[in-house]
Amino acid sequence: MSSLPTNIVIREVGLRDGLQSVQTILPTERKIEWIGDAHAAGLREIEVGSFVPAHLLPQLADTAELVSYAKTLPGLFVSVLVPNVKGAERAVASGADLMLVPLSASREHSLANLRKTPDEVIAEIARMRALRDAAGSKTLIEGGISTAFGGTIQGHVAQSDVLRCVQALLDAGADRISIADTVGYAGPGAVRELFEKARALAGERFWCGHFHDTRGLALTNVYAALESGVTRFDASLAGIGGCPHAPGASGNASSEDLAFMLAEMGIETGIDLSALLALRAKVAAWLKGEALHGALGLAGLPKNFGALAAQATTM
Amino acid sequence: MSSLPTNIVIREVGLRDGLQSVQTILPTERKIEWIGDAHAAGLREIEVGSFVPAHLLPQLADTAELVSYAKTLPGLFVSVLVPNVKGAERAVASGADLMLVPLSASREHSLANLRKTPDEVIAEIARMRALRDAAGSKTLIEGGISTAFGGTIQGHVAQSDVLRCVQALLDAGADRISIADTVGYAGPGAVRELFEKARALAGERFWCGHFHDTRGLALTNVYAALESGVTRFDASLAGIGGCPHAPGASGNASSEDLAFMLAEMGIETGIDLSALLALRAKVAAWLKGEALHGALGLAGLPKNFGALAAQATTM
Numbered sequence: 001m002s003s004l005p006t007n008i009v010i011r012e013v014g015l016r017d018g019l020q021s022v023q024t025i026l027p028t029e030r031k032i033e034w035i036g037d038a039h040a041a042g043l044r045e046i047e048v049g050s051f052v053p054a055h056l057l058p059q060l061a062d063t064a065e066l067v068s069y070a071k072t073l074p075g076l077f078v079s080v081l082v083p084n085v086k087g088a089e090r091a092v093a094s095g096a097d098l099m100l101v102p103l104s105a106s107r108e109h110s111l112a113n114l115r116k117t118p119d120e121v122i123a124e125i126a127r128m129r130a131l132r133d134a135a136g137s138k139t140l141i142e143g144g145i146s147t148a149f150g151g152t153i154q155g156h157v158a159q160s161d162v163l164r165c166v167q168a169l170l171d172a173g174a175d176r177i178s179i180a181d182t183v184g185y186a187g188p189g190a191v192r193e194l195f196e197k198a199r200a201l202a203g204e205r206f207w208c209g210h211f212h213d214t215r216g217l218a219l220t221n222v223y224a225a226l227e228s229g230v231t232r233f234d235a236s237l238a239g240i241g242g243c244p245h246a247p248g249a250s251g252n253a254s255s256e257d258l259a260f261m262l263a264e265m266g267i268e269t270g271i272d273l274s275a276l277l278a279l280r281a282k283v284a285a286w287l288k289g290e291a292l293h294g295a296l297g298l299a300g301l302p303k304n305f306g307a308l309a310a311q312a313t314t315m
Numbered sequence: 316m317s318s319l320p321t322n323i324v325i326r327e328v329g330l331r332d333g334l335q336s337v338q339t340i341l342p343t344e345r346k347i348e349w350i351g352d353a354h355a356a357g358l359r360e361i362e363v364g365s366f367v368p369a370h371l372l373p374q375l376a377d378t379a380e381l382v383s384y385a386k387t388l389p390g391l392f393v394s395v396l397v398p399n400v401k402g403a404e405r406a407v408a409s410g411a412d413l414m415l416v417p418l419s420a421s422r423e424h425s426l427a428n429l430r431k432t433p434d435e436v437i438a439e440i441a442r443m444r445a446l447r448d449a450a451g452s453k454t455l456i457e458g459g460i461s462t463a464f465g466g467t468i469q470g471h472v473a474q475s476d477v478l479r480c481v482q483a484l485l486d487a488g489a490d491r492i493s494i495a496d497t498v499g500y501a502g503p504g505a506v507r508e509l510f511e512k513a514r515a516l517a518g519e520r521f522w523c524g525h526f527h528d529t530r531g532l533a534l535t536n537v538y539a540a541l542e543s544g545v546t547r548f549d550a551s552l553a554g555i556g557g558c559p560h561a562p563g564a565s566g567n568a569s570s571e572d573l574a575f576m577l578a579e580m581g582i583e584t585g586i587d588l589s590a591l592l593a594l595r596a597k598v599a600a601w602l603k604g605e606a607l608h609g610a611l612g613l614a615g616l617p618k619n620f621g622a623l624a625a626q627a628t629t630m
Binding site: 150151152154155156184185187188189190213214215216217219220223224250254257260261264265266294295296299302303304 | 465466467469470471499500502503504505528529530531532534535538539565569572575576579580581609610611614617618619
């Protein structure tokens, strides 16, 4: 493994990808506590919610308020998800640093979920870019390519379909690209190949990888992606969220397990693992009865792990 | 990643490492069915049991009978665990192909678990080698270095302690060496370093890696070890066994998840994934109420996965 990055950003998506998938509606003051504690634990990028109609996802109806709070925290880069131009208008008005627009690489999945083809979503992203620029806003636009390794409707998704989306997103004016394994179809072989090719196409604009642990490979897939030069990965505290199509299977890459893996490798994330585990315990109590994931929350850190990590960084 | 192996052997250890950790005592005829089905699914190495006194592990008391049966299956390489010279005598008499002798790299763990220092175990392995050779037996002797990345008693274990054990085992006449992360302390950073150094020391005699999923990194650790040239990994069906010190945390690397990961990477294991998942379901029913692990048993294979894999191998 020739060149591993020295720093990785973990983008916490539990407040969006996680909370939209659970039954519990977390009160705004608890979400604010979550964001504050995550920031205090060293996280510097958080996806705080989604600008979708409140009747569709009532649990995320407080997104504008969360952006306002999160923007008061020093050095915190605040993301939101937006599904369409209307959402983009709200994201720009909120002052979020980045809006993530999901786009399914699978035509069938895109039609079933969004009732739009991938090309129609890309055309909408061009309109978002125009409105963002006209508003003089600095909110970045990220095209997030979902089901990039396959999906439950069509099965396998061809690499060429994903790369076509990458290029079309760049052409439409997306500032950032991310690639997501929405239903846990990816393995390290496909990840290495696709991430290298996407990176060659998009360079620094290939911004983030997003893996689900449906088949136990979320962390391995991150590891396999590290060589591509991508330095940002989504994860959610306690692995909440993820794949509703595989009951009992685990959800997103868990933030605490990912932070532990990277710390073990000597890769800097800025995260205080003990503080993150304390936050995990708090969120787990708030989400009692929901399916939680992640191994570190059960097993804890290895004995003396923190001391060793501190020793390693001073050597 | 310069050179990945084209073939990997998954050694099934569920019948030993798994069954010794669960409450259920599986009848011999079911173990025989398990071994037969595993062989039919393409597995070619199985650790069938342990030659320990029956009053200590009554659930493994039928090991000699299992070796006899397993040796009737064409091409099956049959391993057993032995803790001491007495066990080695029984292993030689049984006609097993290999006997694994565990040895803790942690002096404290070794004293607590075996009431012997690592050096005393190594001296015993030299006596096993002498008795094996005197008997004209072909049963290979594998020194299995456990807690190689740390343990719950002393915490971190130094790489130099493990490498010293590797050399001492080779000097004592061990035919094979394996390295085990007994309580899930390893991460891919430490695995890459230690496996490369152990391989440099032991060459082809560095035979096998054994990872527990206590902190969610078993598969990532296998992936990280693939570059070292080691081509054999222990795993247990449904991940049974593993770490009794972390209740609720998962156990061994699960055979089916590991086989899936390697298949996705185009690495040949000889395993029919559907047949292995059918066996997993059968064993899960036999072990009802026990803690089972592994993601594939819940999520199943991705849609069209088999077809794609078949396509890839004919391309």
